[in-house]
Amino acid sequence: MEFGQGDSSTRQRVARSILDHGPSTAAALAERLDLTPAAVRRHLDQLVDDGAVEARDPRPAASRGRGRPAKVFALTQAGRDSFEKAYDDLAVAALRFLAETGGEDAVRAFARQRATVVEERFTEVRRDHPDLGPAQALAAALSEEGYAASVRTSPVGAQLCQQHCPVSHVAHEFPQLCEEETAAISRVLGRHVQRLATIAHGDGVCTTCIPDVPDVAPTPNQKETVTS
Structure with missing residues (x-):
């Protein structure tokens, strides 16, 4: 169908x-x-x-x-x-070729570069809609990119829910896409976030936990970690 x-x-x-x-x-x-x-x-x-x-x-x-x-x-x-996707089997084939010729670092670099779209769109939404909070602006930015995102409250803060993922079939084989997207979410919100579920791994919704209190900025000797 x-x-x-x-x-x-x-x-x-x-x-x-x-x-x-x-x-x-x-x-x-x-x-x-x-x-x-x-x-x-x-x-x-x-x-x-x-x-x-x-x-x-x-x-x-x-x-x-x-x-x-x-x-x-x-x-x-x-x-x-059955719904139209932004990426098809050609994207999977291209990433397979990239992995074979450039290795993990090349795939990671591609995923990181693609994730910058989230940051750019977030900046635009915040500029055009200053009344929106950071999480709501991020959900709007992701929705514009086809993720059907929304924000729900949770006992520890909020949850970012993405009901659709236009790259889920690609991310199933290349989880770097999810990992770098999570890192981008962490950067724009200024706090550590945790991915609880992903469509690419068979869950019904991509769910990211956003804690209430932003993390203290790491010192130069500390490395920021993001749980994917």
């Missing part, structure tokens, strides 16, 4: 909503899309049969209360691949 840009079918809207908002229950999708629960379930059943969506048990923290918790529906890798 393919989702083209010109396809305005309800089924595509359901799949797109999961892509933009992450794993969702049928009830949440119905409310979000102004559809009946029965209609949403019918489209979800077809998406599951097509291999574009899979049903999952909700996380324990989200399933408190009486009765059986509602299933959440997440896109499979095949479902993600």
